Amino acid sequence: MTFEKLLVANRGEIAVRIIRTARELGLRTVLAASEPDATSYAAELADEVEVIGPAAAGKSYLNTEAVLGAATATGCDAVHPGYGFLSENAGFARAVADAGMIWIGPAAGAIELMGDKSRARQAAEDAGVPTFRGSHGSLSPDNDAAAIAEEVGYPLVVKASAGGGGRGIRLVTGPEELESTLGMARAEAQGAFGDASVYLEQFVSAARHVEVQILGDGEHVIHLGDRDCSLQRRQQKVVEEAPAPGLPEAVRTKILSSSIELGKLCSYSGLGTVEFLYDPESHEAAFIEMNTRLQVEHPVTEMITGLDLVREQILVARDGRLRLTQQDITFSGHAFEFRVNAEDPTNNFMPSPGTLSRLDWPGGPGIRVDSGVVAGSVVAPFYDSLLAKLIVWDSRREDTITRSLRALGELRIEGVKTTLPLLQAVLSRTEVRNAEHSTKFIESTPDLLGVSS
């Protein structure tokens, strides 16, 4: 199947990112934009802009009819959803395919399977992916939850089957709390996700977040290495790196090969990320969830593989087959990604919309900037606060840290507050330099939360 015109159903830096690769592939691009985004940097770069609704995402970027309507009205024959918004909406993926267009992503069935966190966990187990001790699938009302909880061991967590991304999780420290917490968790899950089913899983206190990038064509699946995204705040990644530091080779080999098996088991096509928690004490890695889309932090993988992941993603959707084999993938050096958000770290990370009066990006060897804004851009209050990503490569991790501090020092943004001081402070910590930090590091280090510029 071939196509010529791509609808970019997203905004900000990822819309810019997709438009760039589409242009290199000779594709025309249509940006589906909300009213305030019709004059954005992404809109300037796109060949055409189709306004899909007012500012509120629910009436524009999340409005499947409006987005689909924009694609058909402009004669697009493919849709790239980016990340967030409709990217993991199986119904939308199906509607795009039913309308005769190519969906740049996995089949709707794979999105559905991985969207149900208890089914996903079961699939991971079936594929030989290591999982933490837990209930096998969702707890049904006639399951003896207390007996299963005893087997899993306390402390444990109750997770919503329809949750994910850190949402819908409750801690249970002992058997006396189990019944009441299960009740609350089911009610919350029903309210938040419209699905009351929950499952139990072992609790890990100080773990690292490690993930594997896979790429498949429904039959063949390869890995593009691993990343570490342990530097998080409120379950949101702040800094990511590739490859994951301090991972024993046996653990790395296990998560890479079993992620491929999971991809094969669900006939995975396109880019996907298998996420793990790694416990550095016990040297155990275990499955958290799989994201069935392009990931925000994909550039660190691009820097160490020399590949354009968006290009491979589009080509596999178009051609239906991978043009790369595992032997084609080689790794070189170390990369970091820093998320620059319009938030004020001196004021509890209060969102900081405004107009960018000055914007000077760093340069020099090994520096890449993926930005959704330019000097003069208006940072609207309506959407995610991510302005841009600074990506830094060097041959060794310690050199990449040195180069990153140099690059962050050159970055000047005026007109809005940004998380730049947090990024600099994080990178200066010995825990981070020695790769001894867990996912709780930023939030449990008060010095980092009150950083001043």
Added chain:
Amino acid sequence: MADIISPLPGIFYRKPAPDKEPFASEGDRIEAGQAIGMVEIMKQFSEVRSEVSGTLERFAVEDAGAVNPGDVIAVVAEQ
């Protein structure tokens, strides 16, 4: 009459979630400190409260409408 002003830029919502009942409706009795909606700024939500007690006369912003700081969101007849 007392105006309820948006302290923030963002999107004003009358319901805590799309499938939930609105915080308040026109004609409702409102107590001082009661939430009448919320404003979303960059995925963070803040409740918007009435400083006075009275009757909610009208909303000046539609549900899921964009607001700027200082915009009148609703008008309350003090009682």
